[in-house]
Amino acid sequence: MPDGALGFAQGLIERVRAYDPRADLPLIFRALDFAAAAHAGQTRDNGDPYITHPVEVATILTDFRVDTSSIVTALLHDVVEDTGTTLADVERGFGRDVARLVDGVTKLNRLELTSERSKQAENFRKLVLAMSEDIRVLLVKLADRLHNMRTLRFVRDENRRRRIAAETLEIYAPLAERIGMDQIKTELETLAFRELQPDAYASIMNRIAFLRGEGADLIERVTEELRKLMTEAGIAAEVTGREKSPYSIWLKMHRRNVAFEQLSDIMAFRVIVGSIDECYRALGIVHSAYRVVPGRFKDYISTPKPNGYRSLHTGVMLPEGQKIEVQIRTREMHEIAEYGVAAHWHYKDKGSIPAPDPHQYRWLRSLLEILEQASGPEEFLEHTKLEMFRDQVFCFTPKGDLITLPRGATPVDFAYAVHSEVGDTCVGAKINGRIMPLRTELANGDQVEIITARGHTPNPEWERFVVTGKARARIRRFVHAQAKARSIEQGRAMLVKAFRQEGVEGGEKVLEGVLKTLKQASLEDLYAAVGSGAIGPREVVFAAYPELRPRPRPTPLLPAMSPRSARPQPSGREEEARRAVPIAGLVSGMAVHYAGCCHPLPGDRIVGIITTGKGVTIHTADCPTLESFAATPERFIDVSWDTDTLAEAxxxxxxxxxxxxxxxxxxxxxxxxxxxxxxxxxxxxxxxxxxxxxxxxxxxxxxxxxxxxxxxxxxxxxxxxxxxxxxx
CATH class of the missing domain: 3.30.70.260 (ACT domain)
Structure with missing residues (x-):
């Protein structure tokens, strides 16, 4: 083992020994030697020996006091991917448990996938499957990504840096949040934000530094005030203060549509007390001492977040007009907030925190259900991003069961969250006892009752307003199945007609004989291909009876002249512009214009207004101009964005x-x-x-x-x- 790596390894061993005297240190030493030999001669982008990376990944995990198998997996996590080592070698040396974990973390870089996005999607699909079996796979993967982000500046290729940062922000930071690992989530977000938005990052950091300079002692003063208030009330409390991360500030500016100066919770204070009863007592004390900011109180103790996070959040106003956030929780709640699922290993000797069971996480079950419904890895990646990367609302069933949904969710999303069959057979919904449209956005505290009908099927229009990945995947699967069934029926009829016209036999035995020639896996696939237009029916006939194929005509000596009455063909630019109109729901060839009053963009909800002689004008659904057409509802047309062409327009x-x-x-x-x-x-x-x-x-x-x-x-x-x- 290189001397530098040995120094790192000694530090790792000491950290493991400090929190787990019973750890299998000989096994860790063997893993270090094995990884060092496998990665011999390899270097990182910064020139360090490669072995320093797995050692650093394992060191990150020691902060969460994980078990020996997780440490060994961290040391070996790249040997299968980046060296000639096989999983069989790992299993022989370190057992089936470690080999299974290493396999879960290993990327599928040896598969021949069609694109970088497909590769990313397939890797993520495998990660979800692996972590559904053992959540330690995700812990190692997050530590691996964190160290890669810490050293991202050494990667010379700017496009590669941005791709890694974007993947971190879209996938790994939300995953860290979902299992409650706030420390890792915050650092991943900050490092990715700094790479993707360097100007915005610098601007926010400069403004934070300016505020820090204006009120240099503010955090210390408020911390002391809160500590004094708790002491006077007889509550033993630990009080700390901090500034919010630059990325969380950026997100709030983006989502709330406000400037930096309008944010009310750039500074947050944490009050840690001894019991749940003291949490609510401390809340009353804070509210008595400071003016409350309306709408800023959240009780995550009575309604915990899906990742197990529990705390009281409130916003208050300081005497000088500064708004702050105060979080109040018990020590156990704090450990779960900081360490998430890893709190089990952090406190395994105390017995106060149960062993992590990945199946207790509703979101993970949802990802697995999406995996079953999605037609491919890229669609799965799209839907899981929808599932993870949103704010949340908390709603209740009529029996009082809590359902957590993304912000903007509708009763259809709620129905699919309850059960896939409930979503499929949904025909209506009552929100707080009143029948409401299925596209109604749900709010915190809503009680939702889903009305179902046996035999009902999903409405394809639902896909336009649902926001959860599970609902969208299920609806899309139904739509695809419905479309394929229509294509099969139509294709079968077209083939019967084509064979009859040629006067030859066209039974199933004949068709089965041409499947290989036409590159179709089954008769149903052949019928669907013909029905969708991918294969012409006469092409199938000629594949079955080659002698019927017409002979090619000889090429004429002189080119045929175009008739004078032929219409002029559109120029290349005109044709490209016509194809680029990304609107679905229109009659083919209909002219389309975008309204200058509201400037609709993909992502807006839109409607079309028919104007005689001019075609259709597209407006946003909330455009004030639409009021002038209220008296002529027949001019409205239901349209939506065609997602297949958006990337080009x-x-x-x-x-x-x-x-x-x-x-x-x-x-x-x-x-x-x-x-x-x-x-x-x-x-x-x-x-x-x-x-x-x-x-x-x-x-x-x-x-x-x-x-x-x-x-x-x-x-x-x-x-x-x-x-x-x-x-x-």
Whole structure:
């Protein structure tokens, strides 16, 4: 083993021995020697011997006091992927348990997958399957990703750095949150945010530093005040204060549509007490001492988060007008909040925290159900991102059972969360005793009763408004099955007709003989291919009876002349523009225009207005102009975005921006937009004063999310006073 790695290894051994005197240290030493030999000659991007990486991954896990098998897995997690070592070698040397864990962590880099995204999706699919069997797979994977993110700056390829950071933000940080590992989640988010949005990260850090300078003793003073209040009430409490992470601040600016200065909880204080009763007593003390910020109280003790997180959160106003957040919890709640599922190993000698059972996590069961419904790994990845990466609302069944859903969820999402069959047979819903539309967004505390009907099937229109991955996967599977059934029926009829026209036999035995030639796995697949137009019915006839295939005609000596009355063909640019209109639900060839009053973008809910001689004009569903068409409802047409063509199209979004009237303001505006891949197509100054410029900016963007990213980035800039999406 290299000397440097030996030094790291000695530190690792000491850390393991410190929290677990009964650990199998000889097994860990053998794993160190095995990994060092396997990775001999390999180096990291920073030039260090490769063995330093698995040692660091194992060291990260010691903070969570994991068992010996997890430490050994961390040391061996790359030997199968990056060396000639096989899983059989690992099992012979370290047993079946470690081999199974190593297999769960190993990427599928040896599979021949069609794209980088397919590779990522297949890796994630395997990870979900593995962690459903043993959650330790996820612990090792998160530690591996954390060390890779800590050393990301040494990766020279910028595109690779951004891909790793984006994957971290979209998949691994939400997974860390789901199992309650707040420390890892926060660090992963911060490191990824710094790579993906360096300007926004620097701007937020500068503003935090400015606030810190203005009130250098604020955290210390408030901490002491809270500690004194608890002591006077006879409550023994541990009080700490901290600043929120830059990424959480960025998200709140983005989601709440507010500027940095409007955020109320940049600073948070934690009060740790001895019992649940003292939690509520401490809450009353805080509310008595400070003014409460309305709408900022959350009771996660009575309704814990899906990852087991429990705490009281409240927002209060300090005398000088500063808003802060106060979190109140017991010591056990704090350990679960900090260590999540790893709290079992952290406190295994105390016996106060039960062993982790992955099946207790509703979200993990949901991922497994999505895995069963999804047609492929990429669709699975899409739906699981929807499942993980959202805020939550807490709703109740009529019996009082708690159902946790993403923000924006509807009764259909609720029905599928209860059970897949309940979702499939859903025909209506009562929210708090009143029958409401199925597209109604649910709010915290709603009691939801699902009305079902035997024999009912999912409505394909539901896919337009559901937000959970499970609901979308189930509906999409039904739609695909329904479409395939129609194609099979149509294809069978088309083949019967084609064979009859040629006057030859076209039974199943004949068709089975051409399956291999036409590259179809079964008769049903052949019928579906014909019904969908992928294979022509005459092509099947000629495959079965090659002698019927017409002979090719000789090439004429002179090209045929086009008739004079032929219409001029559209230019390449016109044809491309016509194909790029990503609207579903229209009659083929119908002209489409986007309304200039609301500038709809993919991601907006939209409606179409039919105008004689002009085709259809697309408006956002909340466009005020629609009120003028209320008297002619027959002009409305139900449309949606065609997701198959969105990636190619560019759309115009309009922003109302107020900037400081000072040098560099306009340059900052254009630079921020350009760095986020937006393109300014028009800029109009509509107002000017000694202090401010008011302007309308038209941007070419991909969709609503892209525009939202640009808005959030502009709000983080000190030169921008305000920025909103313009509706005119």
């Amino acid at each position: 560019k759309h115009t979004g309009r922003l109302a921006v107020v900037t400081a009237n000072q040098p560099g303001a306009l340059s900052t505006l254009t630079t921020v937009i350009a760095k986020r891949e937006g393109n300014i197509s028009n800029l109009k100054i509509v107002g000017r004063s000694p202090e401010f410029f008011e302007m309308l900016v038209d941007l070419e963007v991909r969709d609503l999310s892209h525009l939202g990213d640009i808005i959030a980035a502009l709000r983080a800039s000190p030169h921008i006073r305000s920025v909103e999406r313009a509706r005119a």
